[in-house]
Structure formats: structure tokens, C-alpha cells
Amino acid sequence: MDLRLHLMVRIVLTSVLCLAGAALAVLWQTDRALREKSEIAAENVGRLVELHLIERNIGFLRTSPASNFAEVLDASQRAGQCIRYLSPSGELMESSCHGWEPSNSAVPAWFSTLFATVFGADREVTRAVQFRGRPRGAVVVSPDMQHEAAEAWRRIGPMVGLSATTMLGLCVLCYFVIGRALRPARDILNGLDRLASGDLDARLPTVQLIELGRISSGVNALAAHLQLNVAAREALTHKLVRVQEEERRSLAHELHDEFGQCLAALNAMTAVVVETASAQCPELVPQGKRIDDVVRRMMEVLKSMLLRLRPPGIDELGLVECLKALVSGWSGGSGGRLRFDLEITGEVGALPEPINVSIYRIVQECLTNVSKHAEADRVAIKVQRIVHGNGAARGDQIDIIVEDDGKIAGEAFAAAPGIGLIGMRERIAALGGELTLKPRPDKGLRVRALIPVPHTA
Ligand SMILES: Nc1ncnc2c1ncn2[C@@H]1O[C@H](COP(=O)(O)OP(=O)(O)OP(=O)(O)O)[C@@H](O)[C@H]1O
Numbered sequence: 001m002d003l004r005l006h007l008m009v010r011i012v013l014t015s016v017l018c019l020a021g022a023a024l025a026v027l028w029q030t031d032r033a034l035r036e037k038s039e040i041a042a043e044n045v046g047r048l049v050e051l052h053l054i055e056r057n058i059g060f061l062r063t064s065p066a067s068n069f070a071e072v073l074d075a076s077q078r079a080g081q082c083i084r085y086l087s088p089s090g091e092l093m094e095s096s097c098h099g100w101e102p103s104n105s106a107v108p109a110w111f112s113t114l115f116a117t118v119f120g121a122d123r124e125v126t127r128a129v130q131f132r133g134r135p136r137g138a139v140v141v142s143p144d145m146q147h148e149a150a151e152a153w154r155r156i157g158p159m160v161g162l163s164a165t166t167m168l169g170l171c172v173l174c175y176f177v178i179g180r181a182l183r184p185a186r187d188i189l190n191g192l193d194r195l196a197s198g199d200l201d202a203r204l205p206t207v208q209l210i211e212l213g214r215i216s217s218g219v220n221a222l223a224a225h226l227q228l229n230v231a232a233r234e235a236l237t238h239k240l241v242r243v244q245e246e247e248r249r250s251l252a253h254e255l256h257d258e259f260g261q262c263l264a265a266l267n268a269m270t271a272v273v274v275e276t277a278s279a280q281c282p283e284l285v286p287q288g289k290r291i292d293d294v295v296r297r298m299m300e301v302l303k304s305m306l307l308r309l310r311p312p313g314i315d316e317l318g319l320v321e322c323l324k325a326l327v328s329g330w331s332g333g334s335g336g337r338l339r340f341d342l343e344i345t346g347e348v349g350a351l352p353e354p355i356n357v358s359i360y361r362i363v364q365e366c367l368t369n370v371s372k373h374a375e376a377d378r379v380a381i382k383v384q385r386i387v388h389g390n391g392a393a394r395g396d397q398i399d400i401i402v403e404d405d406g407k408i409a410g411e412a413f414a415a416a417p418g419i420g421l422i423g424m425r426e427r428i429a430a431l432g433g434e435l436t437l438k439p440r441p442d443k444g445l446r447v448r449a450l451i452p453v454p455h456t457a
């Protein structure tokens with residue numbers, strides 16, 4: 001739930017609770033006051049009846065206390081009250097109910113029911129009448145619950161109305177004040193979204209509120225730290241790939257110049273030995289031929305090692321020719337069992353060293369994987385340069401897609417890649433690109449690498 005809405009719900013609930021509490025307190029006070037009135041009425045009427053008994057006894061009055069009951073009540077009875085005078089045996093001697101007009105009170109029915117349920121118990125007040133220490137009956141005051149509820153409603157109605165209006169006004173005010181106070185939180189969330197989407201240059205705004213300010217500065221410090229670490233990791237991976245390429249190149253040179261020359265010399269010498277032996281010592285000829293076979297085998301191994309260590313002629317022939325040579329090599333090697341389609345579009349011939357070698361290595365690893373794992377009939381290789389924008393805003397990408405129609409063992413390759421995929425990812429990450437591997441909808445795997453091209457290239 002939205003923080004503003006969440007706070008508003010809490011404020012409204014608290015206000016409603018406070019209002020209900022205040023209303024209950026007023027109702028309780030009203031109830032106390034009404035009960036007190038009934039007690040006062042019972043006390044007054046009781047005393048007056050006792051006075052009449054005394055007057056009659058001394059002969060001042062010839063009537064019974066009950067005959068003057070109406071006169072007695074005038075002074076004490078209030079609307080909505082029934083007052084009865086009962087004889088000591090409980091017989092009703094006199095009663096009087098002071099009427100009232102319920103239709104004028106406009107009390108909601110639910111309120112009357114609620115009031116009667118909560119405060120209805122023990123509302124009758126009984127006051128014993130005595131004369132010369134002997135019980136002479138009792139005065140019973142019974143209030144009419146409808147009237148009592150109307151009285152309570154009269155007291156509570158304006159208070160609840162005023163409080164509810166004030167509360168409503170306060171809530172509207174709170175809504176705007178909270179919205180204003182939370183404006184920095186919106187900016188913080190926007191900043192966090194940018195950070196989460198990978199924009200590590202994004203920073204959260206400086207905020208006056210202490211709590212939000214601390215969150216902001218804490219996240220900014222973390223982002224700065226992360227940015228430094230990512231930059232350091234990228235630089236390291238970059239260096240690793242470069243060092244690996246340099247190492248491969250120097251190893252290839254060493255093998256070619258030293259080992260290759262020695263093998264060539266050995267090959268020439270073996271030919272001389274075999275020739276001399278066939279003239280002077282024929283029994284040595286088979287041994288000589290065997291040495292010759294071993295030397296040739298070593299030369300073949302060396303050749304394939306050199307091919308793997310250094311893409312042949314990438315500096316001299318260019319990337320496009322090297323990719324064509326790579327694909328035709330694989331095509332010839334498969335004996336036509338596997339069909340290769342190579343499509344190169346856009347300007348990819350003059351890319352700088354780390355990018356062109358990486359493209360070659362990525363395609364090379366993908367083709368190796370297809371032949372090793374896929375059992376495919378067809379491989380499509382697409383290398384294209386995508387141009388975005390122009391002038392200073394130009395940001396090109398190299399898009400490499402290798403798709404086959406072979407079989408894949410579930411998603412296992414994504415969870416436990418071998419050295420090939422890891423190396424590919426590192427190369428691409430070092431160049432600031434991204435690699436995705438997705439099973440194709442029908443069958444086979446789709447490997448896609450997107451590599452950004454620097455402005456100058
Ligand atoms: N084109 C493909 N079709 C089917 N499975 C593939 C394909 N490419 C890769 N895989 C799966 O992904 C896994 C990881 O490939 P990766 O190239 O990283 O390792 P590898 O080829 O097994 O060993 P290496 O380290 O020699 O490259 C493979 O073992 C294979 O199961």
C-alpha cells in the first residue's frame with residue numbers, strides 16, 4: 001500500500017476511535033446525570049408524601065397522601081418519567097406519567113436501541129416512605145427509555161457533528177501535509193529505481209528530514225562503493241582477457257618460431273637420414289620412416305594448436321575473412337553433415353583489437369559447442385553492426401547471434417556452464433556487453449551477444 005494512503009488510513013482510524021471514545025464518555029456522563037435526576041425526583045416525591053402523612057396526622061389535612069399525589073408531582077416530575085406510589089403490600093395507590101412527544105425528538109432508531117442496550121439496566125429508582133418509623137409504601141420513579149435516549153442524543157448529537165466535521169477537515173489537511181512531507185521519498189524511490197536498473201551514476205537527493213536523509217546518504221555511499229567495485233572488476237576482467245590474448249599470441253609465436261623451426265629441421269634431417277640409410281644401411285629405413293611419421297604428426301598437432309591459440313591472419317586478413325575461414329573449416333570438417341549459414345552485415349571489418357578477437361572467439365566457441373553438444377543439422381551465424389543515433393550521440397553495437405536446431409539438455413547449461421561459456425561471458429562483460437542463451441521455441445539453442453562499439457571505432 002502507498003505510504004501516504006497507509007498513514008491516512010491510520011490517522012482516520014485513530015480519529016474515529018478517539019471520536020467513539022469521546023462519544024462514549026459523553027453518553028456515560030449523560031446517563032449518570034439522568035439517573036441522578038430520577039433519584040432526586042424519587043427523593044423529593046418521597047419527602048413530600050411523608051410531609052403529607054405528617055400534616056394529615058396532625059389534622060391539618062383530611063385527605064390521603066395519594067389524593068394530593070398530582071399536586072406533589074408538579075414540583076418534581078419531569079417529562080418522560082412515570083412516578084408511582086405503592087402501598088406497603090405493593091398495591092398501586094397512585095401513578096402519574098409525564099408525557100412527551102417522541103416524534104419531535106428525531107432520534108435515530110439505531111441510537112435508541114444502542115442506548116437502551118448499553119445503559120438500559122436498573123433504571124428504576126425506588127424510595128421507601130416511612131411514618132413514625134413504620135413503612136408506609138414506596139415511591140417508584142421509572143424513566144421512559146425513549147425519552148432518555150432522546151435526551152442523550154440531544155447532548156451528544158452536536159458534539160459528534162462538530163467533532164466529525166473537525167476530524168474530516170483535519171484528515172483533508174493531513175492528506176496534503178503528508179503528501180508534501182513525503183515528496184522527498186518519491187525522489188528517493190526514483191533514484192532507487194535508477195540504481196536498480198543498473199545506472200550506478202544515479203544518486204539519491206539530499207533530504208532535510210533526518211531519517212530520509214540518512215537513508216539517502218547511506219544508499220549513496222553504497223552505490224559509490226558498488227560503482228568502484230564494478231569498475232575495478234571490469235578493469236580486472238579487461239586486463240585478464242588482454243593478458244590471455246597476449247599470452248596466447250606470444251605462445252603461438254614461440255611455438256611457431258622455435259618449436260616449428262626445430263620440427264621442420266628434424267623433418268629435413270629425417271629425410272636425409274632415410275635417403276642415406278636406403279643406400280648404405282637399408283635395415284634402418286623403417287626406423288627412419290617411423291621417425292618421419294612422428295615428426296609429421298607433431299607438426300599437425302602444432303598446426304592445430306597454433307590455430308586455436310591465435311586466429312589465423314586476423315590482423316592481416318581482417319575479421320570477415322577469418323570468420324568465413326572459420327566457418328568453412330567447420331563445414332569441411334563436418335563433411336556436409338552440418339549446414340552452416342554465415343551472414344555478416346554492416347561495417348565490422350575495422351573494429352579495434354579486443355572487439356574483433358572477441359567476436360572471433362565467441363563464434364568459435366559457439367560452433368565448437370554446437371558440434372560437441374547439439375547434434376544439429378543447421379547452424380545460422382549472424383554478425384551485424386547495429387547503428388544507434390548519429391553524431392556525438394551515436395552508439396553502435398555488434399550483434400552476434402548463433403542459432404542451431406539441435407537438442408539441449410534442459411536449462412542445465414545455464415546453471416553449470418563449462419569454461420567455454422564462462423570465458424565468453426567474461427570477454428563480453430569486459431567489453432560492457434551482454435550475453436543471453438535461450439532455447440529456441442521449436443528446438444535448438446539461440447546464443448546472442450551484444451557488444452558496444454566505442455565512438456572512435
Ligand atoms: N549449442 C548447444 N546445444 C546444446 N547444449 C549446449 C550448447 N552450447 C552449450 N551447451 C551446454 O552448455 C554446457 C556449457 O557449455 P560450455 O561451452 O561452457 O562448456 P563445455 O563445452 O561443456 O566445455 P568447454 O569448457 O570445453 O567449453 C555444455 O556442457 C552443454 O551442456
Ligand SMILES: [Mg+2]
Binds near residue numbers: 365368369418419420
Ligand atoms: Mg564449450
